Amino acid sequence: MPAHPKLATEFVKNKERAHWHDQSLWFVRSKRDAASGQIPEWELLREQASKIKSYTVSHLPDLLEEFEKNANAKGVHVHWARDAKEHNEIVHGILKQHNVTKVVKSKSMLTEECHLNPYLERQGIEIIDTDLGERIVQLQNKPPSHLVMPAIHIKKEEIGELFHEKLGTEKGATDPQYLTEAARQHLRQKFIGAEAGITGVNFAIAETGGFVVCTNEGNADLGTSLNKLHIACMGIEKLIPRANDLSVFLRLLARSATGQPITTYSSHFHGPAPGAEMHVVLLDNGRSEIAGSDKFRRSLNCIRCAACMNTCPVYRRSGGYSYNNTVPGPIGSILGPAKDAKEHSSLPFACSLCGSCTDVCPVKIDLHHQLLTWRKEIRVRGLLPFSKRLSMKMMGWMMQAPRLYRFAGKCARAIVPRLPRFLLYNRFNAWGKQRELPDFPKQSFREWMKKNHDNK
Amino acid sequence: MTTSRDEILNRLRSQSVPKTERPDLSAPELTQQWISYDDPAEQFATMLASVGGVCARVKNVDEVNQKLSEIPAYQESKKICSQISNCGTANVEISNVTDPHDFEDIDFAILPGEFAVAENGAVWITNDGGPARTLYFLSQHVALLVPAAEVVQHMHAAYERLSFETPSFGTFMSGPSKTADIEQSLVIGAHGARSLTVFLVENAF
Ligand code: SF4
Numbered sequence: 214m215p216a217h218p219k220l221a222t223e224f225v226k227n228k229e230r231a232h233w234h235d236q237s238l239w240f241v242r243s244k245r246d247a248a249s250g251q252i253p254e255w256e257l258l259r260e261q262a263s264k265i266k267s268y269t270v271s272h273l274p275d276l277l278e279e280f281e282k283n284a285n286a287k288g289v290h291v292h293w294a295r296d297a298k299e300h301n302e303i304v305h306g307i308l309k310q311h312n313v314t315k316v317v318k319s320k321s322m323l324t325e326e327c328h329l330n331p332y333l334e335r336q337g338i339e340i341i342d343t344d345l346g347e348r349i350v351q352l353q354n355k356p357p358s359h360l361v362m363p364a365i366h367i368k369k370e371e372i373g374e375l376f377h378e379k380l381g382t383e384k385g386a387t388d389p390q391y392l393t394e395a396a397r398q399h400l401r402q403k404f405i406g407a408e409a410g411i412t413g414v415n416f417a418i419a420e421t422g423g424f425v426v427c428t429n430e431g432n433a434d435l436g437t438s439l440n441k442l443h444i445a446c447m448g449i450e451k452l453i454p455r456a457n458d459l460s461v462f463l464r465l466l467a468r469s470a471t472g473q474p475i476t477t478y479s480s481h482f483h484g485p486a487p488g489a490e491m492h493v494v495l496l497d498n499g500r501s502e503i504a505g506s507d508k509f510r511r512s513l514n515c516i517r518c519a520a521c522m523n524t525c526p527v528y529r530r531s532g533g534y535s536y537n538n539t540v541p542g543p544i545g546s547i548l549g550p551a552k553d554a555k556e557h558s559s560l561p562f563a564c565s566l567c568g569s570c571t572d573v574c575p576v577k578i579d580l581h582h583q584l585l586t587w588r589k590e591i592r593v594r595g596l597l598p599f600s601k602r603l604s605m606k607m608m609g610w611m612m613q614a615p616r617l618y619r620f621a622g623k624c625a626r627a628i629v630p631r632l633p634r635f636l637l638y639n640r641f642n643a644w645g646k647q648r649e650l651p652d653f654p655k656q657s658f659r660e661w662m663k664k665n666h667d668n669k
Numbered sequence: 670m671t672t673s674r675d676e677i678l679n680r681l682r683s684q685s686v687p688k689t690e691r692p693d694l695s696a697p698e699l700t701q702q703w704i705s706y707d708d709p710a711e712q713f714a715t716m717l718a719s720v721g722g723v724c725a726r727v728k729n730v731d732e733v734n735q736k737l738s739e740i741p742a743y744q745e746s747k748k749i750c751s752q753i754s755n756c757g758t759a760n761v762e763i764s765n766v767t768d769p770h771d772f773e774d775i776d777f778a779i780l781p782g783e784f785a786v787a788e789n790g791a792v793w794i795t796n797d798g799g800p801a802r803t804l805y806f807l808s809q810h811v812a813l814l815v816p817a818a819e820v821v822q823h824m825h826a827a828y829e830r831l832s833f834e835t836p837s838f839g840t841f842m843s844g845p846s847k848t849a850d851i852e853q854s855l856v857i858g859a860h861g862a863r864s865l866t867v868f869l870v871e872n873a874f
Contacts, residue, residue: 237853254702261692261699268691274681287836293674345859346850362850369852389851397860404860405773421833431846431861434806438838439769449677456833457694460824463841464788474716474789475824475843478806478861484836486798497677505684 216559216598221531234366235529241362242523244472245573252464261461263577266514269452270504276419276452277495283422287484290492297327300496304329304411304444305336307492311442313338313408317400319426319433320344320363321413322517323446323496325356326539329411340411341403343432345396352379358533360519360540361470366532400432410436414447415516416462417493420455423483424493427466427476434480441489445482449495450504450513462516465575469518499552508586512547514576521570521580527563536560543570543580550587558596561587619659626653694825709787709820710869716790720844721857722865724790726817729872730756733814737779742810742864746776750804753779753814753874769803778808782867784819786827786841792867793827795839802838806846811862813842817869 225231249255269276281291294300308316316333318324318340330351333340342351346363350356352375357363364372369387376382382395412433417424424445426433437443453462467473485491503509522528522542533541538549538557546564549557561584570580591597597605611618630653656664671679692699706712714724725736733756737743750772751759757779766772780801782792792813796802805811821827831839846861857863 240853253704257699257702261694264689264692267689271686271688273686274678277678277681293672293677295673295676299673343860344850345848349850362853364850365853369854372851389854390856392851393848393856393859397858400860405770418833423833429846430848430859431806432859434840435803435860438803438806454691456831457825457828460694460828464824471849473720473843475786475791475841477720477843477845477847478840479791479843480838480840481833482838483833484798486802486838489798495677497673497680501677501680501684504681504686510686 215537217531217535217537217563218559220535220537221527221563224532224535225530230368231530231532233368234532237365238523238529241471242520242573245469245520245523246472248468248472248474252468258461258465259575259577262465262516262575263514265453265458265461266576267511269454270450270510270513272454273449273452273504276454277449279419280417280422280452283420284493285422287422288491289422289484290490292492292494294494294496294498296498297496300327300446300494300498301329301332303494304446305333305338307442307444308333308338308409309336311409311490313442315403315407316340316409316411317343317403317407317432317436318411319413319428319436320347321411321446322357322360322539323413323448324411326498327446327496329446341400341407343400343403343436344428344430345393348396348400349375352376356539358541359522360517360542362519366534404432404435404439407436408440409442409444410440411444411446412437414445414451414493415466416459417447417452418454418456418459419452421483423456423481424451425459425463425479425481427463427479429471429473429477431478434478437482438486441486442492443482443485443489444492444494446494446496448500449497450500450515466516466518469520469573469575503548503551506551508590509547509551509583511578512544512551512583514578515544515548516576517544518575520573520575524569524573526565526567526569531563536563543584544578547580547583547587550591554591554594555596558591559598561585561591562601619657622657626655626657629653700825703823703825704788705822706787709822710785710817712787713785713790713820713867713869716788717844717865717867718790720790721847721855722790722844722867724867724869726869727871729870730814730874733812733868733870736866736868737812740866743777743812746810748775749777749779750775750808751779752781752801752804756814756874757812763801763804766800769800769807772800772803772807775804775808777810777812778804779812779814780804782813782815782842784821784827784830785815785867785869786821786824788823789841789843791827791841791843793831793839793841795837798836798838805840805842806861808862810864810866811845812866812868814868814870814874816873817871820869
């Protein structure tokens with residue numbers, strides 16, 4: 214798998230697009246700031262959210278059993294899946310039992326994580342993503358590049374072209390209103406024709422055995438109220454203990470995600486309608502391992518609001534695909550290596566350690582600390598690429614020899630400013646990509662100190 | 670053979686995770702700090718407007734009828750449903766419908782909302798799972814009637830009112846359906862209602 218720097222290079226090649234991507238996300242980040250600023254008790258809410266999630270993880274097995282019991286009592290079927298494969302088989306099994314061949318799905322990163330769509334398609338089942346952004350990337354045969362705004366990286370001209378080809382819209386049309394209307398008509402047919410609805414889960418409640426799904430478009434609601442089969446797929450960390458905990462999370466989620474006061478629809482599902490069936494699939498897929506890790510446990514607090522990616526200077530400039538992980542950005546750079554440290558070893562380095570993610574995270578995950586911890590962990594496990602290993606070794610060696618360090622500094626100050634560009638900015642200096650070296654000072658700090666201090 | 674359920678639970682149980690406390694959300698130290706508004710209905714109207722909805726504060730159902738007749742989308746509607754007696758000129762009878770697909774071409778639905786939330790412009794709606802549930806999402810335009818006395822300050826107060834003891838469906842609905850998935854341009858009317866009007870009605874209906 215190509216590492217982050219390589220994929221990011223592709224993205225930043227198109228300067229104009231990289232800049233536009235950066236601006237779009239910064240706009241969302243600003244909306245988040247405005248929305249959170251309107252709630253004086255914002256910090257208090259974050260603290261409660263963090264405590265509730267920590268409580269959940271420390272009582273997870275009991276809460277999962279409580280959830281199962283209460284869901285069963287309301288007539289909901291609960292399934293357990295160790296991994297993605299089992300998850301997909303369970304979903305397929307339920308669909309097969311009902312002879313379903315047409316499914317509508319509302320946005321769910323969990324089913325992305327499991328690659329459910331291609332799996333079901335191989336079984337001859339039509340599965341349509343109904344969130345507009347997800348539908349766009351589905352028509353492109355691509356995964357989402359962002360948690361909340363799956364198509365944030367695509368220009369309206371490209372969507373116009375795509376819709377012209379796939380949905381028969383007018384050639385050259387780029388008006389978002391017009392394109393959205395076309396998608397509405399197209400997807401309405403899919404909603405009406407579907408035999409089952411699959412949704413993700415934002416929060417599942419142990420106390421009540423129900424779950425909550427948040428959307429702005431209403432696709433989860435249309436997809437589940439028009440037919441008699443609803444399958445909800447969730448990671449085991451999506452649980453919360455009590456219904457009133459939702460008050461905290463629903464106040465934080467949309468404000469952190471897009472700056473809205475709440476999503477347009479925050480739907481609470483507690484049992485099937487008369488004559489209908491409701492299933493919940495609980496997926497582990499490595500989560501129980503993270504729960505056991507003192508270093509990374511808090512990453513399970515995540516409510517997938519995407520605030521950390523909207524604010525991340527690296528994400529904004531390198532795009533979601535550069536992470537090559539279902540969840541991109543800061544939180545994805547923690548979850549990715551937790552799943553497979555070798556495959557995702559470059560992600561914790563796709564970070565400037567600015568700490569902005571930690572500042573905005575509504576559940577107070579210490580994101581940049583965990584990223585730093587991952588860097589050490591990756592070095593300890595011997596997964597650092599050769600170039601990083603070599604330069605760190607040389608650095609360490611020099612740092613331990615003060616005289617050598619001083620001598621090297623002197624040489625650098627004398628030589629570097631006189632070097633031709635091609636010697637400084639070449640493929641061996643990854644740091645010099647997209648960056649200029651600062652002007653070298655005439656003297657070192659030590660020399661400056663000596664002079665100014667001794668003169669006093 | 671152990672099942673996946675046992676395996677997951679056993680793995681979780683075998684790990685030593687330090688037990689922490691769950692905060693008491695009804696403790697006065699917290700509840701005293703939640704935001705509150707002098708005129709919650711006014712705040713609700715402001716928030717609803719900010720998310721693309723319209724709020725009208727009215728005396729009674731007659732006044733609702735009057736206001737409805739002034740809405741262009743209502744005037745143009747061919748098929749109208751109403752779940753409120755004497756409200757709207759309904760021409761589709763809800764109680765006859767057993768398959769929600771029959772609501773496919775409803776232009777305007779007039780439906781009850783239980784209470785409103787000042788903090789975020791949301792209305793709590795609930796349904797026992799009959800076909801009428803789809804009306805909230807499938808209709809082109811939606812109007813909700815909410816008793817004017819039923820406006821709570823914030824989400825904490827909202828959940829104090831809610832219980833989920835029996836199988837049910839409920840949602841907080843805040844404004845019309847919308848999307849910003851094409852270059853962050855806000856478009857109203859993604860899949861659900863293209864417009865949402867909330868009437869806060871003083872008299873019982
Ligand atoms: S880590 Fe925090 S900020 Fe990032 S998506 Fe999760 S909850 Fe949001």
